[in-house]
Amino acid sequence: MQIKDIAKQANVSPATVSRVLHNSGYVSKEKRELVQKVLDELNYVPNKIARGLKNQSTGMIGHILPSPYPNPYMARISRGVDEEAYSRGTQILTLYSYSDEKREWEFIQELKSRMVDGIIFTSPVSRENVKKAIGLGIPVVMVERSMNLQDVDRILIDYVPASYNATRKILDAGHKDIGYIGKQTSASYVESQRHEGYLQAMKDAGIEPKDQWIKFAKDYDPMSGYHLMRELLDGEHMPTAVFIASDMFAVGALQLLYERKLRVPDDISIVGFDNTYADKLSPPLSTVSIPIEEMGRASVQIIIDRCKNVDAAFKTLTMNATFVDRGTVKRIGI
Amino acid sequence: MQIKDIAKQANVSPATVSRVLHNSGYVSKEKRELVQKVLDELNYVPNKIARGLKNQSTGMIGHILPSPYPNPYMARISRGVDEEAYSRGTQILTLYSYSDEKREWEFIQELKSRMVDGIIFTSPVSRENVKKAIGLGIPVVMVERSMNLQDVDRILIDYVPASYNATRKILDAGHKDIGYIGKQTSASYVESQRHEGYLQAMKDAGIEPKDQWIKFAKDYDPMSGYHLMRELLDGEHMPTAVFIASDMFAVGALQLLYERKLRVPDDISIVGFDNTYADKLSPPLSTVSIPIEEMGRASVQIIIDRCKNVDAAFKTLTMNATFVDRGTVKRIGI
DNA sequence: TCGATATGTGAAAACGAATTCATACAAGGT
DNA sequence: ACCTTGTATGAATTCGTTTTCACATATCGA
Numbered sequence: 001m002q003i004k005d006i007a008k009q010a011n012v013s014p015a016t017v018s019r020v021l022h023n024s025g026y027v028s029k030e031k032r033e034l035v036q037k038v039l040d041e042l043n044y045v046p047n048k049i050a051r052g053l054k055n056q057s058t059g060m061i062g063h064i065l066p067s068p069y070p071n072p073y074m075a076r077i078s079r080g081v082d083e084e085a086y087s088r089g090t091q092i093l094t095l096y097s098y099s100d101e102k103r104e105w106e107f108i109q110e111l112k113s114r115m116v117d118g119i120i121f122t123s124p125v126s127r128e129n130v131k132k133a134i135g136l137g138i139p140v141v142m143v144e145r146s147m148n149l150q151d152v153d154r155i156l157i158d159y160v161p162a163s164y165n166a167t168r169k170i171l172d173a174g175h176k177d178i179g180y181i182g183k184q185t186s187a188s189y190v191e192s193q194r195h196e197g198y199l200q201a202m203k204d205a206g207i208e209p210k211d212q213w214i215k216f217a218k219d220y221d222p223m224s225g226y227h228l229m230r231e232l233l234d235g236e237h238m239p240t241a242v243f244i245a246s247d248m249f250a251v252g253a254l255q256l257l258y259e260r261k262l263r264v265p266d267d268i269s270i271v272g273f274d275n276t277y278a279d280k281l282s283p284p285l286s287t288v289s290i291p292i293e294e295m296g297r298a299s300v301q302i303i304i305d306r307c308k309n310v311d312a313a314f315k316t317l318t319m320n321a322t323f324v325d326r327g328t329v330k331r332i333g334i
Numbered sequence: 335m336q337i338k339d340i341a342k343q344a345n346v347s348p349a350t351v352s353r354v355l356h357n358s359g360y361v362s363k364e365k366r367e368l369v370q371k372v373l374d375e376l377n378y379v380p381n382k383i384a385r386g387l388k389n390q391s392t393g394m395i396g397h398i399l400p401s402p403y404p405n406p407y408m409a410r411i412s413r414g415v416d417e418e419a420y421s422r423g424t425q426i427l428t429l430y431s432y433s434d435e436k437r438e439w440e441f442i443q444e445l446k447s448r449m450v451d452g453i454i455f456t457s458p459v460s461r462e463n464v465k466k467a468i469g470l471g472i473p474v475v476m477v478e479r480s481m482n483l484q485d486v487d488r489i490l491i492d493y494v495p496a497s498y499n500a501t502r503k504i505l506d507a508g509h510k511d512i513g514y515i516g517k518q519t520s521a522s523y524v525e526s527q528r529h530e531g532y533l534q535a536m537k538d539a540g541i542e543p544k545d546q547w548i549k550f551a552k553d554y555d556p557m558s559g560y561h562l563m564r565e566l567l568d569g570e571h572m573p574t575a576v577f578i579a580s581d582m583f584a585v586g587a588l589q590l591l592y593e594r595k596l597r598v599p600d601d602i603s604i605v606g607f608d609n610t611y612a613d614k615l616s617p618p619l620s621t622v623s624i625p626i627e628e629m630g631r632a633s634v635q636i637i638i639d640r641c642k643n644v645d646a647a648f649k650t651l652t653m654n655a656t657f658v659d660r661g662t663v664k665r666i667g668i
Numbered sequence: 669t670c671g672a673t674a675t676g677t678g679a680a681a682a683c684g685a686a687t688t689c690a691t692a693c694a695a696g697g698t
Numbered sequence: 699a700c701c702t703t704g705t706a707t708g709a710a711t712t713c714g715t716t717t718t719c720a721c722a723t724a725t726c727g728a
Contacts, residue, residue: 002684002685003684003685003686004684004685012707012708013707013708013709014684014685014686014708015686015687015688015707015708015709016706016707016708017685018685018686018687019686019707021685021686022686024686024687025687025706025707026704026705026706026707027705027706027707028705028706028707031706031707045443045446045447046447046684046685047387047447047449047683047684047685048447048448048449048685049383049386049387049392049447049448049449049683049684049685050387050683050684050685050686050713051684051685051686052383052685052713053381053383053384053387053683053684053685053712053713053714053715054684054685054686054687054712054713055685055686055713056713058383067413068402068403068409068412068413069402069406069409069410069412069413070406072403072404072406072409075402075403075406075409076403078402078403079401079402079403079430082428082429082430086430086437091427091429091444091448092428093425093427094416094426094428095416095425096413096416096420103420109379110425112379113379113380113381113382113383114382114383114425115381115382115383222614251614254616255615255616255617255618257616258616258617259617263595277614280556280585280611280614281589281615281616282588282589282591282592282615282616283589283592283593284589336714336715337714337715337716338714346677346678347677347678347679348678348714348715348716349677349678349679349680349716349717349718350676350677350678352715352716352717353677355715355716356716358717359676359677359717360674360675360676360677361675361676361677362675362676362677365676365677380714380715381713381714381715382715383713383714383715384683384713384714384715384716385714385715385716386683386715387683387684387685387713387714387715388682388683388714388715388716388717389683389715389716390683
């Protein structure tokens with residue numbers, strides 16, 4: 001079923017059918033109605049491949065992200081991106097890089113080959129890759145990574161105040177000995193800012209956080225949370241509260257606490273980060289909630305805007321996290 | 335950078351370049367090498383849109399699934415599908431139906447329009463939609479849904495023995511009062527078979543399961559697990575063990591147990607299902623593990639085979655689940 | 669020496685849709 | 699009567715590939 005068939009059926013030229021389809025040019029009322037009728041009757045669905053070739057634009061957007069599992073963070077970004085794309089009538093070609101630089105580059109070429117209108121990079125691996133994508137003339141938006149690139153659109157979370165506030169909540173409840181579990185800060189601004197906010201809050205409260213309270217993991221494996229929590233508990237001066245800078249670590253940390261029969265928050269106070277697993281843990285944790293789906297949606301909007309106007313000024317959209325209180329910080333005597 | 339440019343640079347015709355690209359037809363050794371050199375130098379990447387139009391095949395496969403969040407089950411299927419696709423050099427166009435029938439149909443048309451080579455339906459919503467997709471001449475494979483359709487390739491899990499075995503493990507540990515929490519059985523074979531296996535095992539052990547031990551939820555919301563577990567605990571005869579037919583429910587169930595300060599397995603034994611959340615809970619649950627990624631991978635293989643040979647006999651691939659013991663079933667006196 | 673057959677090459681025609689161009693006939697102003 | 703301008707339509711070209719077809723030339727057997 002193609003334009004030619006419709007044209008034949010309606011006794012007009014393909015050009016006229018195309019004009020009806022796009023509501024463009026001059027078409028007499030009678031023909032327009034006739035063509036429309038045939039279109040409906042034969043349930044014509046345009047061939048987007050042919051259309052894409054002709055228009056040099058496919059109405060598809062590439063999305064490169066690490067993987068939707070096991071980190072629900074990525075699944076939620078993907079959901080946000082998809083929802084917005086759907087309501088905008090565009091499609092997303094999703095590719096999982098597994099944080100592999102070579103694969104990421106292959107995907108960029110693949111997307112170029114498929115003539116996508118733009119690429120959304122969620123936590124891209126390599127600065128070079130992003131630059132090469134731009135060099136290929138593809139509009140690009142970066143989510144959750146800064147990379148010191150100025151000529152790109154970006155969506156970031158301001159983690160310093162988010163982390164600061166969360167730590168503040170713990171401090172306000174009377175805690176002084178507050179541990180920290182997070183991914184090593186060299187990874188990206190995500191990790192360093194989360195750490196930074198904690199340090200800042202402690203400092204402002206006049207507390208010098210002891211080195212043995214601060215534990216770094218190499219990856220986002222829940223088991224790292226388990227082991228690091230054990231180190232905290234078995235250290236010579238056990239903290240009364242722990243700020244866990246990713247729900248992924250909280251998963252493992254709570255497993256250890258369960259083993260040790262330590263109750264939250266009676267025996268130890270815990271605050272998570274991300275609000276991905278926090279609501280599914282026992283007990284559901286107070287945590288810092290990030291507008292993850294929102295970021296995904298925004299990224300689609302931005303990329304669509306960028307496609308419309310390639311020369312517009314580059315934007316950095318900064319979003320805020322909010323604290324979700326589920327009562328896992330115990331108020332202790334002052 | 336297109337074939338024409340390469341041809342000009344190498345002083346040959348586009349046809350010759352194409353022949354080098356596909357290693358087909360006759361090309362002299364000298365020209366082949368020259369063209370290859372130019373190809374490499376200019377880093378030629380073929381335009382798959384043009385290629386797709388010409389070949390009437392895009393090398394893309396559509397994947398329609400409910401959503402990767404909050405149910406990690408779908409995220410893992412997606413991962414398996416993606417991995418296999420990547421190693422096979424094909425791409426997946428992933429679309430989330432949110433189990434909405436109308437949307438699912440829109441997506442089928444969209445995929446037709448984009449000339450995908452096939453469609454993978456993970457938990458499709460509507461039998462009619464699948465049939466319409468087939469009617470459109472698109473190869474189809476169904477994952478995790480039977481729908482009484484014989485002329486389709488399918489991948490299923492045999493849940494009856496899986497469920498039977500899990501229940502058996504609990505029985506073998508000496509339990510007689512075993513509760514069941516699952517989604518209502520009218521949903522699909524997934525739910526009814528899981529329930530069936532439980533009933534069978536109980537019956538074979540000579541136990542008539544009491545109605546008040548069997549609790550059904552309307553959806554896969556963790557909170558349903560919370561509420562149903564409460565009903566079980568507050569019932570007049572509390573079971574000593576509960577077989578929870580989805581980790582999603584186990585999430586909520588464990589939260590209630592935590593509130594009530596009941597320890598697993600000391601105070602109550604629990605077995606989950608799916609092995610999606612089970613390893614992330616406190617405590618990590620014994621559960622029935624499903625080869626989810628495996629199913630995703632298999633679906634890609636099947637759809638690729640089907641594309642190669644449209645007339646081959648239809649297959650139903652049945653995979654097995656396995657019991658993962660994490661010690662959450664307490665051995666009780668006989 | 670004359671077909672066959674193998675080898676090598678490019679021009680041209682698809683694939684399905686969008687768009688430019690050419691052509692046509694009105695109605696309106698001068 | 700003639701030139702605009704507005705309306706209406708279809709033929710032909712284009713998008714970047716692949717593939718068929720036609721046309722070479724070389725090699726081999728009889």
